[in-house]
Amino acid sequence: MADTINLAEKLATFDQHWSPRTVALFNGHDVMVVKVQGEFNWHSHPDTDDFFLVLKGEIDIELRDRTVSLKAGEMFIVPKGVEHRPVAREEAHLLLIEPTGTPNTGDPATAAKRQTI
Amino acid sequence: MADTINLAEKLATFDQHWSPRTVALFNGHDVMVVKVQGEFNWHSHPDTDDFFLVLKGEIDIELRDRTVSLKAGEMFIVPKGVEHRPVAREEAHLLLIEPTGTPNTGDPATAAKRQTI
Numbered sequence: 001m002a003d004t005i006n007l008a009e010k011l012a013t014f015d016q017h018w019s020p021r022t023v024a025l026f027n028g029h030d031v032m033v034v035k036v037q038g039e040f041n042w043h044s045h046p047d048t049d050d051f052f053l054v055l056k057g058e059i060d061i062e063l064r065d066r067t068v069s070l071k072a073g074e075m076f077i078v079p080k081g082v083e084h085r086p087v088a089r090e091e092a093h094l095l096l097i098e099p100t101g102t103p104n105t106g107d108p109a110t111a112a113k114r115q116t117i
Numbered sequence: 118m119a120d121t122i123n124l125a126e127k128l129a130t131f132d133q134h135w136s137p138r139t140v141a142l143f144n145g146h147d148v149m150v151v152k153v154q155g156e157f158n159w160h161s162h163p164d165t166d167d168f169f170l171v172l173k174g175e176i177d178i179e180l181r182d183r184t185v186s187l188k189a190g191e192m193f194i195v196p197k198g199v200e201h202r203p204v205a206r207e208e209a210h211l212l213l214i215e216p217t218g219t220p221n222t223g224d225p226a227t228a229a230k231r232q233t234i
Contacts, residue, residue: 025166076122
């Protein structure tokens with residue numbers, strides 16, 4: 001059983017953007033931290049909701065009909081199947097939760113390799 | 118589809134301790150905020166892991182063999198079936214995630230009624 005998970009300490013161990021690191025497992029999901037900056041790709045996940053909690057900084061989650069803006073301490077769930085594009089003007093740190101094995105880009109061919117820290 | 122969820126704003130809407138409020142739904146789970154103070158009961162959840170993220174303050178999660186101490190920005194997953202008792206010396210604010218319908222005390226007879234805010 002893992003012990004206390006300090007999210008800032010986990011985030012301090014890497015610099016790469018858009019490369020989620022798994023910090024815990026929860027009911028078949030990966031709980032991940034990620035550093036983001038710039039624009040991600042438009043994508044959707046047909047079989048899972050997409051959990052975003054901002055730990056530091058600010059992001060926009062662009063949807064096809066509007067944009068949801070989030071700052072530290074704010075969260076948003078993108079329902080399954082809904083196209084979205086995360087955008088961070090400056091570096092932001094996020095907590096993500098997705099079923100283990102979910103490709104972060106929506107496509108296994110382009111997904112970041114999942115790493116546990 | 119709900120919009121931005123500001124966790125501090127949600128927490129400011131109630132004062133009751135050990136009474137989780139659902140702020141979002143995620144893959145069959147309730148994402149909840151809760152204010153805690155004092156000792157909860159010893160319990161376990163036979164069918165689900167138990168997700169704790171401290172948003173403000175500090176808590177101890179007592180396990181039968183040791184205690185896991187958490188402060189703001191730290192998280193811990195209690196594996197399913199593992200007995201635990203959350204304790205907060207002073208008021209603390211937590212983010213919890215549990216499958217919708219999970220009794221917070223481990224027992225439907227004593228569980229807090231789940232409320233959505």
